Amino acid sequence: MPTTKTFGVPSPANRAIGGVPEIHYFDSLSRGRGQVIRLMCEDAGLAYKDVRYSFDEFPSFKREQLTDLNPLGSLPLVLLNDKILTQSYAILRHFARQLGAYEGETEEEKYWTDVICDIVIDWRTKFVDAYFSDGREQTYGDYCRNTRPVFLKGLERHLESHSTSTSGSFVLGQKISYADLVLYQICHDDQLTQDGRAGLKEYPRLSQLVDAVENRPNVKEFLASDRYLG
Incomplete structure (x- = not known):
């Protein structure tokens, strides 16, 4: 089973994006494309759930659940209320627009x-x-x-x-x-x-x-x- 931990307390930033994001990614220390989503959450003061999969258990998750959530069968993936967010850099841009920060003004x-x-x-x-x-x-x-x-x-x-x-x-x-x-x-x-x-x-x-x-x-x-x- 993947490990799930919740970090932080819901803040105004969470209200801006619509809730507490649940980040699904590999258990690869503090590295990879999923980590940069965590890094934005930390910097912005967002509470988030961190769901980590070992490389051994990931094939089972991919076979049984992931392709229903993301047709490409890839991570990271973010669940936010009833929304499924995929593609790490698109997620960053999406959060930036919702937060009114992190992408510039002009x-x-x-x-x-x-x-x-x-x-x-x-x-x-x-x-x-x-x-x-x-x-x-x-x-x-x-x-x-x-x-x-x-x-x-x-x-x-x-x-x-x-x-x-x-x-x-x-x-x-x-x-x-x-x-x-x-x-x-x-x-x-x-x-x-x-x-x-x-x-x-x-x-x-x-x-x-x-x-x-x-x-x-x-x-x-x-x-x-x-x-x-x-």
């Missing part, structure tokens, strides 16, 4: 937030393909040497040169967006936020963004709590 800001998110989606696809391949020792090594630097350099240049990003630490300068959480999460999962930011030493603007996300009061508290699993 069309230019919303566009730029989407741009950074879409770059990270491409990056994560390459990361997952390399890290979970049968020949991981070679494919992940090749990825770290050749593929990851392309994304790091490109994102660094975007953030240090685009007018929207140069006024502060976040993608939108002074305002946090869902793109900051998405970018933070891939850096975390790819072991770039650990060891004193050693993996980001050549990318000071990205390191600045990582620090800014981790210093958000609710995120900082989360990272120091037993809800954070590494």
